[in-house]
Amino acid sequence: MAASLAERFESPKAKVALGCVVAALVLSVLWFGWLGKEGPSLSTAPPSGSTKAVVSGVVTDFQGKPVPNLNLVIKWAQPDFADKKPYTATTDASGKFRVPDMVNGQFSIGPADRAWVGGSMITADAEKEVEVTLKVRRR
Secondary structure (H helix, E strand, C coil), X not given: CCCCHHHHCCCHHHHHHHHHHHHHHHHHHHHXXXXXXXXXXXXXXXXXXXXXXXXXXXXXXXCCCECCCCXXXXXXXXXXXXXXXXXXXXXXXXXXXXXXXXXXXXXXXXXXXXXXECCEXXXXXXXXXXXXXXXXXXX
């Protein structure tokens, strides 16, 4: 004979499953802010508007000597933006570079010339200028 609905919820498996559902609901409420609070932003899209970030820094070799006239490429780190045109910069005689007018986001920065090795991850932020010290070496 088929078990009644009440009997089905009395089994240990049903109690565990019900506990998992309740836990998932509680976590959803906390994560997405269903209690009237704003949850965390899940957007990885670059913000629109005129606010721009600035990234600057210096490129040195592993002995600490500046690397002049090195072309740098700054690519989007998020896979969703891999097809976007990267930013570029060239170091001056003292190894310094500056990239104005960047959009907020996460980027990888490194030498454009494959004869050089080195790189770093950076987060461009319109609230403050990001300064990077990049160490590179020849292959």
